[in-house]
Amino acid sequence: MSVEIALSAARVRYGPLEALHGLDLPVPAGTVTVLLGRNGSGRTTVLRALAGTVCLSAGRVVWRGADVTRLPAHDRARRGLCYVPDLEAVYAHLTVAENLALAVAATGPPSTSRAAPPYPELVPLLSRTAGTLSGGERRMLALSRALLAAPARVVLVDEPSLGLAAPVAARTYRRLAALALEGGAAVVLAEQRVPDGLPPGSLVHELRRGSLAFSGEAAERAGPAAPG
Numbered sequence: 001m002s003v004e005i006a007l008s009a010a011r012v013r014y015g016p017l018e019a020l021h022g023l024d025l026p027v028p029a030g031t032v033t034v035l036l037g038r039n040g041s042g043r044t045t046v047l048r049a050l051a052g053t054v055c056l057s058a059g060r061v062v063w064r065g066a067d068v069t070r071l072p073a074h075d076r077a078r079r080g081l082c083y084v085p086d087l088e089a090v091y092a093h094l095t096v097a098e099n100l101a102l103a104v105a106a107t108g109p110p111s112t113s114r115a116a117p118p119y120p121e122l123v124p125l126l127s128r129t130a131g132t133l134s135g136g137e138r139r140m141l142a143l144s145r146a147l148l149a150a151p152a153r154v155v156l157v158d159e160p161s162l163g164l165a166a167p168v169a170a171r172t173y174r175r176l177a178a179l180a181l182e183g184g185a186a187v188v189l190a191e192q193r194v195p196d197g198l199p200p201g202s203l204v205h206e207l208r209r210g211s212l213a214f215s216g217e218a219a220e221r222a223g224p225a226a227p228g
Contacts, residue, residue, distance in 0.1 A: 004029035004186035005050060005081075005154050010059035012045050012210075019045040021210045022059065027154070027186045032177055032198055034218065035190045037207040043190040044086070046207070047156045050188070051083035052076045063154075080153035082146050086162055086190075089142035092131030096122055096141055099130055103145040118147040118175065119168070135163040147175050155179055158190045173197055194218055 006026040012019045019042050027033050027050070035043035048054040050061060052073035061069045068076065077083075090099055100117060117123055119140040125133065130141055139162055146155045160176060161169035177199045180187040189195070194204060198218045206214035 001028040001031055003027065005061070005063045007046065007049060008060045008062055010046075010049055010061070011057045012049055012054055013057045018057075019210050020049065023210065023212065025205060025212070027188055028203070029153075029186050030180055030184045031186065032180050032202040033186070033188045034194060034198070034202065034204045035188060035207060036192070036194060036204055036214075037190075038192060040209070041207040042210040043207050044158055045210070047083060047085075047158055047188065047190055050154070051081060051156055053083070076154075080149075080151060081156070082149040082152045082154070083156045084142050084146050084158065084160075086158035089145075090130040090133075090138050093129060095127055095129055096133070097126040099141055100126075100144055100148065103148045118144050121168070136165065136168070139163045140168070143172060146179070151183065152179065152185050155185050155187045156190075157188070159192070160189055161195070169195075170197060177202075 003026045007023050010020050010023045010025070023046070025046060035046055037043045045054065049056060052061070052071060056069055060067050063079070091102070094102070096117070117126070121137065122140055122144070125137060130138060133141065143157070143160060146152070146157055149155065155176070157176065160172050164172060173195050174197065176187055176189065179185045181199055202218040204214065204216060204218050205212055
């Protein structure tokens, strides 16, 4: 499998604290990669480093062989990178329909047309402002950004199932897996445990305090993350 994007000897500091300690992390195309770890393990920082929303203090971000370490986050988005954070992932003052239209425009030509929601649950809510939605509804709206981003080459999602009912979460994982298996995207999910139903060949990297504790296929590492 070919590497789509990678961290090379990556270090990230938040003031005096170092969150990543010289991390090497290749992310292959057409594959679901899970970053496993408890809060504080560094998995969110890995997503931010790949997305360009935090700066490396050392090391590189390499995308298809090109050094993009200094490339701003908005330019990475234009090149086909979609990042869905765990918090503040929607525009609260805009309607659901406007959020969906922006999701389409983020990786394609500007559009003012109404985008079809990937979640039927959002259809009756199109005229509502996002700030009035429940936590699960806001999560579905945020995830729609990844599911509508086409053609996305890299999709980064922090805790996809946060606030979702189990059937909706299962549907979400199937849709994210399809982005990798059918669309060829490099899909990276930050999780606290290995999700059920990952496609064969999915990869898991377990992080503990900013360093790798395990790397392998999902079938080799199941269950909750080890204490970290």
